[in-house]
Amino acid sequence: MLEVKLNLPKGSITPHTGRISSATTAAKAGASQSELKAMGNWNSDKTADAYVRLKLRDLNSVHAKMAKALQGEEIHLTGDTFGASGS
Numbered sequence: 001m002l003e004v005k006l007n008l009p010k011g012s013i014t015p016h017t018g019r020i021s022s023a024t025t026a027a028k029a030g031a032s033q034s035e036l037k038a039m040g041n042w043n044s045d046k047t048a049d050a051y052v053r054l055k056l057r058d059l060n061s062v063h064a065k066m067a068k069a070l071q072g073e074e075i076h077l078t079g080d081t082f083g084a085s086g087s
Contacts, residue, residue, distance in 0.1 A: 016051070023051035028058055030065055 003013050023036055031039070036048040054062070 020051050020053055023048065024053045027052045027054060028062060030062060030069070 002008075003010060019040060023040055026036055026039060033045055033048060036052065037043070037045070040048060040051060042048045042051075
C-alpha cells in the first residue's frame, strides 16, 4: 500500500528495502564493516556488502571523510552528510 501512496511502481518496495536503506545510510556515515554486520545481524562481509548501495560520489565522499578522520580531524553529522569540523 505504501507504493500506492507514494505513487511508485508495483514491486519497488520489498521486504529488503529498509535493510538496504539502513545499511547504505550507515555506510555513508562511515560505519565500519563490523558495525554494518552487527546492525544487520549478518555473519559475512559479502552479505553486508550486498545491502550497501553506494554511488561513486558517495564513495568519494566517504573516502575524503575517512582521510580527514585518519589525519585527526573531528568529523560530525551535518544533515544527512558528514563534514569536517569547522567546515
